[in-house]
Amino acid sequence: xLDLAIPPESVIQVEEKIHIxxxxxxxxxxxxxxxxxxxxxxxxxxxxxxxxxxxRIMPGGRLIGIDRDQESLAIAARRLSDFKGxxxxxxxxxxxxxxxxxxxxxxxxxxILLDLGISSFQLSNPERGFSFQQEGPxxxxxDRTSYISAYDLLNNLNEEEISDLLWAFGQERWHNRIxxxxxxxxxxxxxxxxxxxxxxxxxxxxxxxxxxxxxxATRTFQxxxxxxxxxxxxxxxxxQKSIPLLNPGARICVISFHSLEDxxxxxxxxxxxxxxxxxxxxxxxxxxxxxxxxDNPSSRSAKLRVAERL
Numbered sequence: 001x002l003d004l005a006i007p008p009e010s011v012i013q014v015e016e017k018i019h020i021x022x023x024x025x026x027x028x029x030x031x032x033x034x035x036x037x038x039x040x041x042x043x044x045x046x047x048x049x050x051x052x053x054x055x056r057i058m059p060g061g062r063l064i065g066i067d068r069d070q071e072s073l074a075i076a077a078r079r080l081s082d083f084k085g086x087x088x089x090x091x092x093x094x095x096x097x098x099x100x101x102x103x104x105x106x107x108x109x110x111x112i113l114l115d116l117g118i119s120s121f122q123l124s125n126p127e128r129g130f131s132f133q134q135e136g137p138x139x140x141x142x143d144r145t146s147y148i149s150a151y152d153l154l155n156n157l158n159e160e161e162i163s164d165l166l167w168a169f170g171q172e173r174w175h176n177r178i179x180x181x182x183x184x185x186x187x188x189x190x191x192x193x194x195x196x197x198x199x200x201x202x203x204x205x206x207x208x209x210x211x212x213x214x215x216x217a218t219r220t221f222q223x224x225x226x227x228x229x230x231x232x233x234x235x236x237x238x239x240q241k242s243i244p245l246l247n248p249g250a251r252i253c254v255i256s257f258h259s260l261e262d263x264x265x266x267x268x269x270x271x272x273x274x275x276x277x278x279x280x281x282x283x284x285x286x287x288x289x290x291x292x293x294x295d296n297p298s299s300r301s302a303k304l305r306v307a308e309r310l
Contacts, residue, residue, distance in 0.1 A: 020120075021048030022299045023288055027113060027253050028052055030281060030306045036060035037110035040101070040245075042094035042238065043067060045119045047076030053113075054083045063087040064104060066094050068143035068229075072121060093143070095237040101245060112242050112252040116235065116261050118142075118225070120298060130225060132198040132217040138191060140225045150224045154197065155190050159183045169232070169260065170223025178204040178220060197221075222258065232260060239268040243277055246309035251281065253306050262303050269307050281306040 021027075027049060031039065033056035041050045044065035054063055065080075065087060067073050073089050080087055090100050094114065101109065122128050126136030129150060140150040154162065159179045166175035181204035182191065191197055198217040205216045226232060242252055256262040262285060272278045285303035293300050 020296045020299075021045075021052070022115060022117060022255055022296070022302045023286070023292070023304050024049055024052055026286060026304055027255070028056065030253050030304075031111040031113070031251055032249075033057055033111070038062045038064070038106060038108075039111045039113070040097065040109050041065045041113050041115075042097055042242070043113070043115045044073065044076050044089065045069075045115065046072045046121050047079045049113055049115060050076065050087070051079055054080065054086060058083075058086065061086060062106075064100065064106065064109075065089045066092050066097065066100055068093055068146075069122065070144070072119065075121070091143075093234060095234040095241070097238055098241045098245065107245075108247045108250075109245055110247055110250045112246065112250075114235075114238065114242075114252070114254045116231070116255060117257045117298075117302070126194075129194050130221070132194050132215065132221055135193055135195040138193055138197060140221075140228045142229045146229075148228060150197075150228050151190070151192060153224060153227060154182060155186055165227050166220055166223045168223070169226040170219035171260075172219040172223060174205045174209070174216075180204070194221075226260075232264060235261060235264050236268070239265065243272050243307075243309065248309055251306055251308045252278075253304060255302055255304050256285075257301050257303075262305070265305050269305060272307070276310060278307040278309055281308055 033053060035058060037057045039053055039057060041053065041063060044050060044067040047065065050063055050065055057063065063086060065076060070091055073091055077089055088104060092100055118130055123131050126134040129136045129139035138149065138151040138154065157165065162182055163175045163179035166172040166178060172178065178201055181200050185191060185200050201217040201220050202210055210216055246252060254265045256265055269278065269280055273280055282305050285305050288299040288302050
């Protein structure tokens with residue numbers, strides 16, 4: 001089991017207040033959990049879903065949690081401590097799910113969960129640089145041991161490369177203007193904070209676009225974060241590796257938060273279904289209930305797709 005520094009009680013209490021696992025009831029229902037099963041929470045985060053999964057696979061069950069964020073893993077270890085001996089936490093990338101299971105001497109599993117969202121715990125920490133709402137260093141790495149940060153991309157890519165990135169990963173309408181403003185701004189000083197980046201974006205977009213319901217920096221921050229963490233590539237690889245790891249009758253649940261992710265999941269599931277390897281449990285993505293979106297606005301864009309191994 002991964003040896004992690006356990007955060008203080010105050011950190012756990014703050015995390016529990018700000019982070020609510022998305023579509024938890026739906027995930028638990030679709031996974032068809034039972035005693036003795038082996039389940040992979042491949043994007044463990046701070047353990048919100050796993051906390052609900054573990055009681056349902058006892059006695060004899062085993063949960064393997066994977067996450068790129070060591071801080072989140074440390075909190076998850078504290079939250080899941082009542083089930084010590086029934087779970088294994090791994091610091092790693094879920095695209096390496098096959099290697100993780102091989103190292104754990106697991107050949108097949110009874111369920112896999114991929115929750116692709118950035119947690120409220122990560123967003124609320126200014127030091128992580130994910131949010132334009134608080135000033136912090138321009139980081140955005142899910143795994144803080146990795147090399148490339150948002151700072152590196154935005155201060156080294158040329159104007160065309162930045163423009164292409166913003167369109168490909170954020171579908172940002174004003175990608176050309178924003179790229180031009182970014183390159184011009186960094187001539188005088190490096191772009192090093194989230195506040196700098198947000199201010200440049202606001203100046204770049206036309207005046208009438210600055211006061212819409214969605215902040216003008218939203219798509220750019222999404223695009224840069226996806227690029228830094230190679231999120232779409234990682235998802236495609238993880239899906240290709242996950243289906244063969246499922247036992248017959250086992251299910252995979254994937255929660256996505258924007259159209260680029262959902263399209264990758266849809267096409268991968270369609271491909272596997274055409275090969276006769278899976279049955280689509282959700283032919284259209286399931287979305288959160290009105291009550292959930294009311295109580296947890298961060299769930300608004302969530303889409304859940306589920307498939308079962310034949």
